[in-house]
Amino acid sequence: MPFPKGFLWGGATAANQCEGGYDEGGRGLANVDVIPHGSERNDVSRGLRRMLDFEPGYYYPAQTGIDFYHHYREDIALFAEMGFKVFRLSIAWSRIFPNGDEEEPNEAGLAFYEDVFRCCREHGIEPLVTITHFDCPIHLVKKYGAWRNRTLIELYKRLVKVLFNRYRGLVRWWITFNEMNMILHRPFMGAGIVLEPGENAREAEYRAAHNELVASAWATKIAHEVDPENRVGCMLAAGSYYPYSCRPEDVRAAQVKNQEDLFFVDVQARGRYPGYALKMLEREGIDVGMTAEDERILAENTVDFISFSYYSSRCTAGDPDSVGGVAEGNAFAGVENPYVRTSDWGWVIDPLGFRITINDLWDRYQKPLFVVENGLGAYDEVLPDGTIEDDYRIAYLREHIEAMRDAIEQDGVEMLGYTTWGPIDLVSAGSGEMEKRYGFIYVDRDNLGNGTLERRRKKSFYWYQQAIATNGGDL
Numbered sequence: 001m002p003f004p005k006g007f008l009w010g011g012a013t014a015a016n017q018c019e020g021g022y023d024e025g026g027r028g029l030a031n032v033d034v035i036p037h038g039s040e041r042n043d044v045s046r047g048l049r050r051m052l053d054f055e056p057g058y059y060y061p062a063q064t065g066i067d068f069y070h071h072y073r074e075d076i077a078l079f080a081e082m083g084f085k086v087f088r089l090s091i092a093w094s095r096i097f098p099n100g101d102e103e104e105p106n107e108a109g110l111a112f113y114e115d116v117f118r119c120c121r122e123h124g125i126e127p128l129v130t131i132t133h134f135d136c137p138i139h140l141v142k143k144y145g146a147w148r149n150r151t152l153i154e155l156y157k158r159l160v161k162v163l164f165n166r167y168r169g170l171v172r173w174w175i176t177f178n179e180m181n182m183i184l185h186r187p188f189m190g191a192g193i194v195l196e197p198g199e200n201a202r203e204a205e206y207r208a209a210h211n212e213l214v215a216s217a218w219a220t221k222i223a224h225e226v227d228p229e230n231r232v233g234c235m236l237a238a239g240s241y242y243p244y245s246c247r248p249e250d251v252r253a254a255q256v257k258n259q260e261d262l263f264f265v266d267v268q269a270r271g272r273y274p275g276y277a278l279k280m281l282e283r284e285g286i287d288v289g290m291t292a293e294d295e296r297i298l299a300e301n302t303v304d305f306i307s308f309s310y311y312s313s314r315c316t317a318g319d320p321d322s323v324g325g326v327a328e329g330n331a332f333a334g335v336e337n338p339y340v341r342t343s344d345w346g347w348v349i350d351p352l353g354f355r356i357t358i359n360d361l362w363d364r365y366q367k368p369l370f371v372v373e374n375g376l377g378a379y380d381e382v383l384p385d386g387t388i389e390d391d392y393r394i395a396y397l398r399e400h401i402e403a404m405r406d407a408i409e410q411d412g413v414e415m416l417g418y419t420t421w422g423p424i425d426l427v428s429a430g431s432g433e434m435e436k437r438y439g440f441i442y443v444d445r446d447n448l449g450n451g452t453l454e455r456r457r458k459k460s461f462y463w464y465q466q467a468i469a470t471n472g473g474d475l
């Protein structure tokens with residue numbers, strides 16, 4: 001068996017992309033609710049266009065998502081049918097604290113997730129819970145400027161104390177923040193940051209990052225105090241940068257871009273700011289507001305495991321203009337790599353890059369790795385007989401699982417598990433589309449919210465079922 005016994009196979013979702021029920025159960029509004037579908041999504045996500053409430057003339061896909069809020073029993077039963085050992089999902093902060101700064105939590109929100117977790121356990125599925133997957137109560141955005149304000153550290157501590165106590169014994173695997181490095185690319189989507197005219201964006205982003213890093217360390221400490229069985233991880237939008245060529249300038253450029261991402265894991269896994277980051281902040285005149293207590297908390301509360309998403313490798317050059325310029329394949333812009341394929345959305349497809357990225361993370365940190373997102377966003381067609389033949393998705397996943405198997409079997413990397421992104425079709429974070437589908441389960445809903453929401457098994461559903469049943473032996 002190439003995969004270790006007890007390897008955690010499953011799938012991953014996020015509240016803002018599937019739950020819906022945005023105004024039910026006492027839930028408050030969040031940044032993720034007011035990011036529209038369509039041409040302005042990018043500017044709103046980047047914090048360049050202020051939209052802090054629903055505006056007429058826009059469609060907001062998070063309002064309904066795929067209505068997981070009302071379908072979770074059916075959806076979790078389908079995951080169980082595929083043999084999932086783990087299901088990654090996130091908590092909507094504004095269900096627990098609708099404004100974010102109340103003294104007491106909202107019982108209806110707590111009860112909802114308790115039921116979801118119990119439902120997982122009844123099916124023998126371990127919940128893996130992301131505490132914050134991009135969402136921030138809109139009240140905290142308006143009142144405090146979201147994560148650029150240190151008050152959010154205290155409010156996040158309040159949130160996690162409630163969660164760890166309430167779900168003690170029910171949830172053991174926790175991720176504090178999804179893709180913290182997204183702050184540098186999508187500051188509003190990632191951390192509720194709306195940039196003020198003339199504001200130093202880098203300073204706002206690194207302050208937000210610092211506050212999240214400190215909040216994450218506090219959460220790790222509290223999780224371990226409440227239950228020593230808790231395992232807490234960081235989460236990186238990973239995908240190593242390649243140098244465009246062996247020109248030393250290209251190699252150096254790739255090194256610098258990799259450091260920009262790995263900074264977050266360096267702090268969370270090693271417990272202190274790396275020298276290159278301290279020097280960069282000093283050069284740019286950025287003060288993140290580090291206190292003596294922050295330093296201590298960061299040092300004493302490093303993560304138990306390192307989780308990450310991998311979709312693509314990245315490529316960069318010392319002089320991008322000389323090799324075709326910087327193109328936006330996804331949120332991580334780079335120069336074009338002539339040796340790789342791309343998806344319908346222009347995302348690089350590079351299974352060997354997955355093995356390379358896994359090794360880069362393992363070599364640097366020597367902590368167990370958990371792949372918590374990987375997958376292919378693609379158009380699917382429902383054939384007249386009702387089937388969906390998504391062989392392209394099967395091919396992508398097969399090649400990536402094989403690359404991960406090589407990392408374990410041949411490179412000796414310690415891996416805890418693998419959850420594909422969007423095991424059931426859900427709303428795309430980048431584009432707000434429904435028709436960028438990742439699922440093994442098709443959901444009848446289109447980009448503008450039309451459809452019955454009916455669930456339907458794709459061909460890949462049976463393929464993944466077999467892959468899990470054989471612990472990755474039959475791909």
Ligand code: P53
Pocket residue numbers: 014017178179237309311330331332373377421427428429430431436
């Ligand atoms: P979508 C870009 C690049 C890498 C990871 O993305 C990213 C993004 C965001 O576009 O985010 C993660 O839906 C994220 C998920 C997201 C998924 O990748 O744009 O954690 O919320 O849905 C896929 O295709």
